[in-house]
Amino acid sequence: MELSQRGRLMPASPIRRLTPLADAAKARGTQVYHLNIGQPDIPTPPEMLDALRNFREPVLAYGPSSGLAETRAAMAGYLQDLGWPIAPSEVLVTEGGSEAILFAMNAICDTGDEILVFEPFYTNYSGFACMAGVTLKAVETRVEDGYHLPAREVIEAAIGPKTRAILYSSPGNPTGTVFTPAEVAMLVDLAVKHDLYVIGDEAYREFAYDGRTATGVLGVASEAGAMDRAILIDSISKRFSACGARIGFLVTQNAGVLDAALRFGQARLCPPTLEQYAAVAGYGLLQKYVPPMIEEYRRRRDTVMAGLRRIPGAVCAVPEGAFYVQPRLPVGDADAFAQFLLNDFSVDGRTVMVAPGNGFYATPGKGREEIRIAYVLKEADLDVAMGLLVRAVETWNARRADAT
Numbered sequence: 001m002e003l004s005q006r007g008r009l010m011p012a013s014p015i016r017r018l019t020p021l022a023d024a025a026k027a028r029g030t031q032v033y034h035l036n037i038g039q040p041d042i043p044t045p046p047e048m049l050d051a052l053r054n055f056r057e058p059v060l061a062y063g064p065s066s067g068l069a070e071t072r073a074a075m076a077g078y079l080q081d082l083g084w085p086i087a088p089s090e091v092l093v094t095e096g097g098s099e100a101i102l103f104a105m106n107a108i109c110d111t112g113d114e115i116l117v118f119e120p121f122y123t124n125y126s127g128f129a130c131m132a133g134v135t136l137k138a139v140e141t142r143v144e145d146g147y148h149l150p151a152r153e154v155i156e157a158a159i160g161p162k163t164r165a166i167l168y169s170s171p172g173n174p175t176g177t178v179f180t181p182a183e184v185a186m187l188v189d190l191a192v193k194h195d196l197y198v199i200g201d202e203a204y205r206e207f208a209y210d211g212r213t214a215t216g217v218l219g220v221a222s223e224a225g226a227m228d229r230a231i232l233i234d235s236i237s238k239r240f241s242a243c244g245a246r247i248g249f250l251v252t253q254n255a256g257v258l259d260a261a262l263r264f265g266q267a268r269l270c271p272p273t274l275e276q277y278a279a280v281a282g283y284g285l286l287q288k289y290v291p292p293m294i295e296e297y298r299r300r301r302d303t304v305m306a307g308l309r310r311i312p313g314a315v316c317a318v319p320e321g322a323f324y325v326q327p328r329l330p331v332g333d334a335d336a337f338a339q340f341l342l343n344d345f346s347v348d349g350r351t352v353m354v355a356p357g358n359g360f361y362a363t364p365g366k367g368r369e370e371i372r373i374a375y376v377l378k379e380a381d382l383d384v385a386m387g388l389l390v391r392a393v394e395t396w397n398a399r400r401a402d403a404t
Protein backbone atom coordinates (compact mmCIF):
# COMPACT_ATOMS: atom_id res chain seq x y z
CA MET A 1 0.00 0.00 0.00
CA GLU A 2 1.22 3.49 -0.90
CA LEU A 3 1.65 6.34 1.55
CA SER A 4 0.49 9.80 0.62
CA GLN A 5 3.04 12.32 -0.55
CA ARG A 6 2.49 14.25 2.67
CA GLY A 7 2.96 11.11 4.70
CA ARG A 8 6.25 10.49 2.95
CA LEU A 9 7.49 14.06 3.12
CA MET A 10 6.50 14.83 6.71
CA PRO A 11 9.87 15.47 8.37
CA ALA A 12 10.94 13.71 11.56
CA SER A 13 11.62 16.15 14.38
CA PRO A 14 15.38 16.88 14.49
CA ILE A 15 14.96 17.43 18.20
CA ARG A 16 13.78 13.87 18.78
CA ARG A 17 15.45 12.09 15.86
CA LEU A 18 18.47 10.96 17.89
CA THR A 19 16.41 9.72 20.83
CA PRO A 20 17.02 6.01 20.00
CA LEU A 21 20.77 6.69 20.27
CA ALA A 22 20.22 8.39 23.64
CA ASP A 23 18.12 5.44 24.80
CA ALA A 24 20.91 3.04 23.76
CA ALA A 25 23.47 5.15 25.65
CA LYS A 26 21.26 5.06 28.75
CA ALA A 27 20.86 1.28 28.38
CA ARG A 28 24.69 1.07 28.49
CA GLY A 29 24.53 2.91 31.80
CA THR A 30 25.58 6.34 30.48
CA GLN A 31 23.96 9.40 32.03
CA VAL A 32 22.70 11.71 29.26
CA TYR A 33 22.33 15.44 29.88
CA HIS A 34 19.48 16.55 27.62
CA LEU A 35 20.21 19.87 25.98
CA ASN A 36 18.30 18.84 22.87
CA ILE A 37 14.70 19.61 23.79
CA GLY A 38 12.97 22.70 25.17
CA GLN A 39 11.35 20.88 28.06
CA PRO A 40 11.74 23.20 31.05
CA ASP A 41 12.55 21.61 34.41
CA ILE A 42 11.11 24.53 36.44
CA PRO A 43 8.12 23.27 38.49
CA THR A 44 4.70 24.23 37.16
CA PRO A 45 2.96 26.59 39.65
CA PRO A 46 1.31 24.39 42.32
CA GLU A 47 -1.82 26.54 42.03
CA MET A 48 -2.18 25.35 38.43
CA LEU A 49 -1.85 21.73 39.47
CA ASP A 50 -4.39 22.37 42.24
CA ALA A 51 -6.80 23.70 39.63
CA LEU A 52 -6.53 20.34 37.87
CA ARG A 53 -7.08 18.42 41.11
CA ASN A 54 -9.97 20.58 42.23
CA PHE A 55 -12.15 19.85 39.22
CA ARG A 56 -15.46 18.78 40.72
CA GLU A 57 -17.86 18.31 37.79
CA PRO A 58 -19.36 14.81 37.51
CA VAL A 59 -18.63 14.64 33.76
CA LEU A 60 -15.45 15.64 31.98
CA ALA A 61 -17.42 17.02 29.06
CA TYR A 62 -16.55 18.62 25.72
CA GLY A 63 -16.15 22.36 26.11
CA PRO A 64 -16.72 25.07 23.50
CA SER A 65 -14.54 24.75 20.38
CA SER A 66 -13.20 28.26 20.91
CA GLY A 67 -12.27 27.55 24.53
CA LEU A 68 -13.92 28.15 27.89
CA ALA A 69 -15.22 31.67 28.47
CA GLU A 70 -13.10 32.15 31.62
CA THR A 71 -9.94 31.00 29.82
CA ARG A 72 -10.49 33.35 26.88
CA ALA A 73 -11.20 36.17 29.32
CA ALA A 74 -7.98 35.44 31.25
CA MET A 75 -5.95 35.41 28.03
CA ALA A 76 -7.56 38.58 26.69
CA GLY A 77 -7.01 40.26 30.07
CA TYR A 78 -3.33 39.30 29.93
CA LEU A 79 -2.99 40.83 26.45
CA GLN A 80 -4.90 43.95 27.52
CA ASP A 81 -2.46 44.38 30.40
CA LEU A 82 0.28 44.44 27.78
CA GLY A 83 -1.54 47.36 26.18
CA TRP A 84 -3.29 45.61 23.32
CA PRO A 85 -7.04 46.09 22.83
CA ILE A 86 -8.05 42.44 22.53
CA ALA A 87 -11.53 41.17 23.40
CA PRO A 88 -12.10 37.61 24.65
CA SER A 89 -14.07 36.96 21.44
CA GLU A 90 -10.83 37.54 19.47
CA VAL A 91 -9.03 34.74 21.33
CA LEU A 92 -9.28 31.13 20.18
CA VAL A 93 -7.92 28.59 22.69
CA THR A 94 -5.92 25.87 20.92
CA GLU A 95 -4.10 22.65 21.70
CA GLY A 96 -0.80 24.37 22.27
CA GLY A 97 0.69 27.10 20.17
CA SER A 98 1.36 24.24 17.74
CA GLU A 99 -2.29 23.94 16.78
CA ALA A 100 -2.58 27.71 16.54
CA ILE A 101 0.21 27.73 13.93
CA LEU A 102 -1.44 24.92 11.99
CA PHE A 103 -4.84 26.64 12.08
CA ALA A 104 -3.28 29.93 10.97
CA MET A 105 -1.53 28.32 8.02
CA ASN A 106 -4.65 26.45 6.98
CA ALA A 107 -6.84 29.52 7.35
CA ILE A 108 -4.76 31.72 5.04
CA CYS A 109 -3.00 29.40 2.58
CA ASP A 110 -4.00 27.16 -0.28
CA THR A 111 -1.87 24.22 -1.38
CA GLY A 112 1.29 25.55 -2.99
CA ASP A 113 1.16 28.95 -1.30
CA GLU A 114 4.28 30.23 0.39
CA ILE A 115 5.04 31.56 3.86
CA LEU A 116 8.22 33.52 4.45
CA VAL A 117 10.30 32.40 7.44
CA PHE A 118 13.73 33.32 8.74
CA GLU A 119 16.12 30.43 9.02
CA PRO A 120 17.13 28.96 11.35
CA PHE A 121 13.49 28.71 12.48
CA TYR A 122 11.41 26.63 14.89
CA THR A 123 11.75 23.27 13.25
CA ASN A 124 8.11 22.23 13.56
CA TYR A 125 7.13 25.03 11.17
CA SER A 126 8.32 22.57 8.49
CA GLY A 127 5.96 19.87 9.78
CA PHE A 128 2.97 22.22 9.97
CA ALA A 129 3.75 23.53 6.48
CA CYS A 130 3.84 19.96 5.18
CA MET A 131 0.45 19.23 6.80
CA ALA A 132 -1.03 22.41 5.34
CA GLY A 133 0.49 21.94 1.86
CA VAL A 134 2.44 25.17 2.31
CA THR A 135 5.97 25.87 1.06
CA LEU A 136 8.28 27.67 3.46
CA LYS A 137 10.37 30.31 1.73
CA ALA A 138 13.39 30.79 3.93
CA VAL A 139 15.40 33.98 4.28
CA GLU A 140 18.73 33.37 5.95
CA THR A 141 19.81 35.05 9.15
CA ARG A 142 23.41 34.61 10.31
CA VAL A 143 25.03 33.65 13.57
CA GLU A 144 27.51 36.50 13.04
CA ASP A 145 24.60 38.98 13.15
CA GLY A 146 23.11 37.37 16.25
CA TYR A 147 20.42 36.03 13.87
CA HIS A 148 18.90 39.50 13.48
CA LEU A 149 17.07 40.25 10.26
CA PRO A 150 18.88 41.04 7.03
CA ALA A 151 18.24 44.26 5.10
CA ARG A 152 14.70 45.02 3.98
CA GLU A 153 15.63 44.50 0.30
CA VAL A 154 16.82 40.95 1.03
CA ILE A 155 13.50 40.06 2.65
CA GLU A 156 11.53 41.84 -0.05
CA ALA A 157 13.35 39.93 -2.77
CA ALA A 158 12.03 36.66 -1.31
CA ILE A 159 8.39 37.78 -1.53
CA GLY A 160 6.70 36.37 -4.62
CA PRO A 161 3.21 36.01 -6.11
CA LYS A 162 2.46 32.98 -3.94
CA THR A 163 3.63 34.50 -0.66
CA ARG A 164 0.75 34.77 1.79
CA ALA A 165 2.41 35.55 5.10
CA ILE A 166 5.53 36.28 7.08
CA LEU A 167 5.99 33.98 10.08
CA TYR A 168 8.60 34.60 12.75
CA SER A 169 9.28 33.73 16.38
CA SER A 170 10.62 36.39 18.73
CA PRO A 171 12.06 35.75 21.27
CA GLY A 172 13.31 33.15 18.84
CA ASN A 173 13.66 29.43 18.89
CA PRO A 174 16.37 28.23 18.09
CA THR A 175 18.21 31.57 17.91
CA GLY A 176 17.46 33.25 21.24
CA THR A 177 17.13 36.48 19.26
CA VAL A 178 14.69 39.19 20.31
CA PHE A 179 13.75 41.28 17.28
CA THR A 180 13.98 45.02 17.88
CA PRO A 181 10.87 47.24 17.57
CA ALA A 182 12.32 48.43 14.23
CA GLU A 183 12.60 44.85 12.95
CA VAL A 184 9.00 43.97 13.87
CA ALA A 185 7.84 47.28 12.38
CA MET A 186 9.68 46.43 9.16
CA LEU A 187 7.92 43.06 8.94
CA VAL A 188 4.50 44.63 9.53
CA ASP A 189 5.30 47.32 6.97
CA LEU A 190 6.33 44.71 4.41
CA ALA A 191 3.11 42.84 5.10
CA VAL A 192 1.11 46.02 4.40
CA LYS A 193 3.05 46.81 1.24
CA HIS A 194 2.78 43.30 -0.21
CA ASP A 195 -0.70 42.47 1.09
CA LEU A 196 0.45 39.68 3.43
CA TYR A 197 -0.45 38.38 6.86
CA VAL A 198 2.14 38.67 9.58
CA ILE A 199 2.18 35.83 12.10
CA GLY A 200 4.06 36.60 15.31
CA ASP A 201 4.91 33.50 17.35
CA GLU A 202 5.40 34.87 20.86
CA ALA A 203 5.47 31.67 22.91
CA TYR A 204 8.55 33.04 24.73
CA ARG A 205 7.30 36.63 25.21
CA GLU A 206 8.53 37.03 28.81
CA PHE A 207 11.87 35.34 28.12
CA ALA A 208 13.87 38.49 27.31
CA TYR A 209 17.09 39.29 29.16
CA ASP A 210 19.28 42.23 30.09
CA GLY A 211 16.43 44.72 30.31
CA ARG A 212 14.90 43.86 26.95
CA THR A 213 11.16 43.64 26.28
CA ALA A 214 9.91 41.56 23.37
CA THR A 215 8.03 43.69 20.83
CA GLY A 216 4.58 42.26 20.18
CA VAL A 217 3.10 41.95 16.72
CA LEU A 218 -0.26 43.23 17.97
CA GLY A 219 1.19 46.45 19.37
CA VAL A 220 3.10 47.21 16.18
CA ALA A 221 0.19 46.26 13.90
CA SER A 222 -2.17 48.39 15.98
CA GLU A 223 0.07 51.44 15.58
CA ALA A 224 0.43 50.76 11.86
CA GLY A 225 -3.34 50.40 11.37
CA ALA A 226 -2.70 46.82 10.23
CA MET A 227 -4.60 44.78 12.81
CA ASP A 228 -6.47 42.89 10.10
CA ARG A 229 -3.14 41.34 8.99
CA ALA A 230 -1.77 40.39 12.38
CA ILE A 231 -2.08 36.89 13.81
CA LEU A 232 -0.61 36.20 17.24
CA ILE A 233 0.48 32.70 18.25
CA ASP A 234 0.73 32.29 21.99
CA SER A 235 1.08 29.49 24.54
CA ILE A 236 1.20 28.72 28.24
CA SER A 237 3.78 25.95 27.68
CA LYS A 238 6.91 27.91 28.47
CA ARG A 239 5.44 30.84 30.41
CA PHE A 240 4.12 28.54 33.12
CA SER A 241 6.40 25.57 32.52
CA ALA A 242 3.28 23.68 31.47
CA CYS A 243 4.20 22.08 28.12
CA GLY A 244 2.06 19.01 28.80
CA ALA A 245 -1.08 21.07 29.37
CA ARG A 246 -1.32 21.57 25.58
CA ILE A 247 -2.90 25.00 25.87
CA GLY A 248 -2.11 27.77 23.43
CA PHE A 249 -4.08 30.50 21.72
CA LEU A 250 -4.52 32.19 18.39
CA VAL A 251 -5.44 35.87 18.48
CA THR A 252 -6.54 38.04 15.58
CA GLN A 253 -8.91 40.88 14.84
CA ASN A 254 -9.38 39.55 11.32
CA ALA A 255 -12.91 38.14 11.57
CA GLY A 256 -12.48 35.89 8.51
CA VAL A 257 -9.30 34.28 9.83
CA LEU A 258 -10.83 33.85 13.27
CA ASP A 259 -13.95 32.25 11.84
CA ALA A 260 -11.95 29.84 9.64
CA ALA A 261 -9.73 28.92 12.60
CA LEU A 262 -12.83 28.31 14.71
CA ARG A 263 -14.22 25.95 12.07
CA PHE A 264 -10.93 24.02 12.10
CA GLY A 265 -11.36 24.02 15.86
CA GLN A 266 -14.85 22.61 15.60
CA ALA A 267 -13.45 19.60 13.75
CA ARG A 268 -11.27 18.73 16.74
CA LEU A 269 -14.21 19.56 19.04
CA CYS A 270 -12.47 21.38 21.88
CA PRO A 271 -9.14 22.09 23.54
CA PRO A 272 -8.39 20.21 26.81
CA THR A 273 -10.86 21.21 29.53
CA LEU A 274 -9.01 20.68 32.81
CA GLU A 275 -5.90 22.36 31.55
CA GLN A 276 -7.87 25.46 30.60
CA TYR A 277 -8.79 25.88 34.27
CA ALA A 278 -5.11 25.48 35.10
CA ALA A 279 -4.32 28.23 32.57
CA VAL A 280 -6.78 30.58 34.29
CA ALA A 281 -5.02 29.90 37.60
CA GLY A 282 -1.66 30.57 35.89
CA TYR A 283 -2.67 33.98 34.58
CA GLY A 284 -3.49 35.01 38.15
CA LEU A 285 0.13 34.28 39.13
CA LEU A 286 2.04 35.97 36.37
CA GLN A 287 3.78 38.63 38.49
CA LYS A 288 4.74 36.17 41.22
CA TYR A 289 5.87 33.27 39.06
CA VAL A 290 7.45 34.66 35.91
CA PRO A 291 10.16 37.19 36.97
CA PRO A 292 12.15 34.76 39.20
CA MET A 293 11.91 32.11 36.48
CA ILE A 294 13.31 34.53 33.87
CA GLU A 295 16.18 35.40 36.21
CA GLU A 296 16.93 31.69 36.60
CA TYR A 297 17.07 31.27 32.81
CA ARG A 298 19.29 34.34 32.49
CA ARG A 299 21.79 32.72 34.86
CA ARG A 300 21.61 29.50 32.86
CA ARG A 301 22.25 31.38 29.65
CA ASP A 302 25.38 32.86 31.19
CA THR A 303 26.53 29.37 32.23
CA VAL A 304 26.07 28.10 28.67
CA MET A 305 27.87 31.07 27.19
CA ALA A 306 30.78 30.60 29.60
CA GLY A 307 31.05 27.01 28.35
CA LEU A 308 30.84 27.97 24.69
CA ARG A 309 33.60 30.55 25.14
CA ARG A 310 35.88 27.67 26.13
CA ILE A 311 35.50 26.09 22.68
CA PRO A 312 38.11 27.59 20.34
CA GLY A 313 36.48 28.63 17.06
CA ALA A 314 32.89 28.55 18.37
CA VAL A 315 30.81 31.43 16.96
CA CYS A 316 27.84 32.66 18.92
CA ALA A 317 26.29 35.96 19.94
CA VAL A 318 24.91 36.20 23.48
CA PRO A 319 21.27 35.11 23.19
CA GLU A 320 18.82 37.88 24.05
CA GLY A 321 15.83 35.76 24.97
CA ALA A 322 13.98 32.41 24.91
CA PHE A 323 16.09 29.55 26.31
CA TYR A 324 18.06 28.42 23.30
CA VAL A 325 21.33 29.14 21.65
CA GLN A 326 22.44 28.03 18.20
CA PRO A 327 26.23 28.29 18.02
CA ARG A 328 28.45 27.32 15.12
CA LEU A 329 31.06 24.85 16.32
CA PRO A 330 34.28 23.86 14.52
CA VAL A 331 33.18 20.23 14.16
CA GLY A 332 32.69 19.88 10.38
CA ASP A 333 29.46 17.90 10.44
CA ALA A 334 27.40 18.74 13.54
CA ASP A 335 24.94 15.93 12.83
CA ALA A 336 27.74 13.35 12.95
CA PHE A 337 29.12 15.10 16.04
CA ALA A 338 25.71 14.90 17.78
CA GLN A 339 25.62 11.17 17.03
CA PHE A 340 29.19 10.73 18.26
CA LEU A 341 28.17 12.32 21.58
CA LEU A 342 25.64 9.54 22.11
CA ASN A 343 27.43 6.62 20.45
CA ASP A 344 31.10 6.99 21.26
CA PHE A 345 31.70 9.64 23.87
CA SER A 346 31.43 9.72 27.63
CA VAL A 347 33.45 11.00 30.55
CA ASP A 348 32.92 9.28 33.89
CA GLY A 349 29.81 7.62 32.44
CA ARG A 350 28.24 10.89 31.32
CA THR A 351 27.50 12.52 27.98
CA VAL A 352 25.35 15.25 26.52
CA MET A 353 22.64 15.31 23.86
CA VAL A 354 22.18 18.29 21.51
CA ALA A 355 20.00 18.92 18.46
CA PRO A 356 21.88 19.11 15.12
CA GLY A 357 21.46 22.62 13.72
CA ASN A 358 20.64 21.63 10.13
CA GLY A 359 17.12 20.58 11.19
CA PHE A 360 16.27 24.23 11.83
CA TYR A 361 16.89 25.19 8.20
CA ALA A 362 14.78 24.65 5.11
CA THR A 363 17.74 25.09 2.76
CA PRO A 364 19.71 21.84 2.38
CA GLY A 365 23.30 22.13 3.56
CA LYS A 366 22.76 25.10 5.85
CA GLY A 367 23.40 24.90 9.58
CA ARG A 368 25.80 22.02 8.99
CA GLU A 369 28.23 23.17 11.67
CA GLU A 370 25.59 24.39 14.11
CA ILE A 371 23.93 22.76 17.10
CA ARG A 372 21.01 23.93 19.15
CA ILE A 373 21.30 23.93 22.91
CA ALA A 374 18.22 24.29 25.13
CA TYR A 375 19.33 25.52 28.55
CA VAL A 376 16.62 23.82 30.50
CA LEU A 377 18.75 22.18 33.19
CA LYS A 378 19.78 23.48 36.59
CA GLU A 379 22.93 25.59 36.57
CA ALA A 380 25.09 22.91 38.22
CA ASP A 381 23.98 20.31 35.66
CA LEU A 382 24.44 22.76 32.81
CA ASP A 383 27.94 23.43 34.02
CA VAL A 384 28.74 19.70 33.87
CA ALA A 385 27.03 19.36 30.48
CA MET A 386 28.99 22.25 28.99
CA GLY A 387 32.22 20.79 30.37
CA LEU A 388 31.35 17.55 28.59
CA LEU A 389 30.65 19.45 25.36
CA VAL A 390 34.01 21.23 25.53
CA ARG A 391 35.79 17.88 26.02
CA ALA A 392 33.72 16.27 23.26
CA VAL A 393 34.70 18.89 20.68
CA GLU A 394 38.38 18.33 21.56
CA THR A 395 38.03 14.54 21.32
CA TRP A 396 36.04 14.70 18.10
CA ASN A 397 38.53 17.02 16.42
CA ALA A 398 41.49 14.95 17.58
CA ARG A 399 39.86 11.91 15.96
CA ARG A 400 39.17 13.82 12.77
CA ALA A 401 42.80 14.95 12.67
CA ASP A 402 43.95 11.33 13.15
CA ALA A 403 41.65 10.13 10.38
CA THR A 404 43.08 12.56 7.84
Ligand SMILES: Cc1ncc(COP(=O)(O)O)c(C=O)c1O
Binding pocket: 038, 095, 096, 097, 098, 099, 122, 169, 172, 173, 201, 203, 234, 235, 236, 237, 243, 246, 247, 248
Ligand atom coordinates in the same frame (compact mmCIF):
# COMPACT_ATOMS: atom_id res chain seq x y z
C1 LIG B 1 8.73 29.04 18.81
C2 LIG B 1 7.75 28.03 19.27
N1 LIG B 1 6.49 28.14 18.86
C3 LIG B 1 5.56 27.26 19.21
C4 LIG B 1 5.86 26.19 20.01
C5 LIG B 1 4.78 25.21 20.34
O1 LIG B 1 4.57 25.12 21.67
P1 LIG B 1 3.27 24.48 22.30
O2 LIG B 1 2.53 23.75 21.25
O3 LIG B 1 3.74 23.62 23.40
O4 LIG B 1 2.48 25.65 22.79
C6 LIG B 1 7.18 26.01 20.46
C7 LIG B 1 7.55 24.86 21.30
O5 LIG B 1 8.67 24.60 21.62
C8 LIG B 1 8.13 26.96 20.09
O6 LIG B 1 9.40 26.84 20.47
